[in-house]
Amino acid sequence: MSIETKNIIVEKVKTSKIDQVDFDNLAFGSVFTDHMVVCTFKNGEWETPTIMPYQPITLDPSSKIFHYGQSIFEGMKAYKDKDNDIYLFRPLDNFKRLNISAERMCIPQIPEEYFMNSLTTLLQLDKEFIPTKEGSSLYIRPFMFASGNGFHASPANEYKFIIACAPSGAYFSGKVKVLIEEKYSRSANGGVGFAKTGGNYAGQFYPTQLAVAKGYNQVIWTDDSTHEFIEEAGAMNIFIRINDTLITGPTSDRILDGITRKSILEIAKDQGIKTEVRKITVKEVIEAAENGSLKEMFGAGTAAVISPISSFGFRETDYDLPEIENSFNQRLKKIITDIQYNKSEDKFGWRYKVKV
Structure with a gap:
């Protein structure tokens, strides 16, 4: 009927x-x-x-x-x-x-x-x-x-x-190991990288499988022309913490305007966490890993909310990230999920109640 x-x-x-x-x-x-x-x-x-x-x-x-x-x-x-x-x-x-x-x-x-x-x-x-x-x-x-x-x-x-x-259930369990990609590109200027279209994801599968064969879980995408700049982590936006500053790349033709990404930036500001939305080079991340100022890296997206990165590989070298108590990623994820599950105040007006 x-x-x-x-x-x-x-x-x-x-x-x-x-x-x-x-x-x-x-x-x-x-x-x-x-x-x-x-x-x-x-x-x-x-x-x-x-x-x-x-x-x-x-x-x-x-x-x-x-x-x-x-x-x-x-x-x-x-x-x-x-x-x-x-x-x-x-x-x-x-x-x-x-x-x-x-x-x-x-x-x-x-x-x-x-x-x-x-x-x-x-x-x-x-x-x-x-x-x-x-x-x-x-x-x-x-x-x-x-x-x-x-x-x-x-x-x-x-x-x-x-x-x-x-x-x-949960999309990811535990931390992930990623490989910085230098040959393949997720998207290009003037293309459809900012759109959630199926081809963006289909094009990721092959490079990702190559990384998996080397012992990694995912890839970190770099820009299409020089491969100098960090852009996304797999199918997620990426955040990098150097000392006490949380950095993420600006949205563009190549980068999805993630809703979790936007939420993290607003919550971080509210929590007094210093943030920078700017281009960040692979070189800067490597130098931070070598001098000890690289504290955290994590992916952000709807499915996983926040997925911590435990280590990353670049040109046959792996770099481990430190174990940190009261990490930004744990703190931010708890605030987001507490809002989502109605466990806390929603000062941002993000929660939408479905009438039943």
Whole structure:
């Protein structure tokens, strides 16, 4: 049976699969909720969003997503507090960034009410899938892609907007060892590095696997022209602490405007931690590691929140980072996650309560 609410068509599952989910042993993004959002752009406009049972998608072989890569996505999380109230973290930032990516990839922008209404309705339906175990959350993946048909190299005339969700445990466990990359580039000036488009990530896999074969977990990306400047850590923004200053590179055509990155910068300022948003060279990081002023390096992103780096490699030499009590990364992660799980005051106005 279908019902329509808030200009959304809702088709509920006959039988929930909630009993099949082992909430004590959740991997990241591998089991999925009962429902998903699907909305089609056709004849120049977005149709009414539909929430339907989670299921495969049928596409024509000539669908342009397969041939020209018009695809974008976002990553978000939903959290439950001790009272089982549901919260999102800065969801409008994800919405705005999705549309920034859409514009760059020549995909029609989704209206805010379609995004937020369908997302919150989906969370209301699948609220039992939101984990309550410490460190777990419901990972939310909004994405858009070209579903229109044809082999002609041009933007499609039809698109799909979908939201799928996965109850998930921690993305990373422990610290990571990274390799500074000097040959391959994640993105280039004038390109699509600032957009969350699938090709950015597909292009990372091969260099990353080369690093994994050498005993590293991830790569640190450097600029595309000189490979002198530190830019990102794997699929995350990177922060480097030299003495008591926290440094991160400026956003650009090549660097994603990370929501966790922005949050860290605001929290650090509030906490009295000195920050610098500037270019930082590989040479500066090596010198800091050698003279002992390099205190911390960590990646920052939605999935992992903050992922500490234990060591990095450069030109056949590994550099270990010191073990520090009361590190910036631990302090900042606790503040962010306490806001996300409604364990503390949210002086920044980032927490968004989902009405159930």
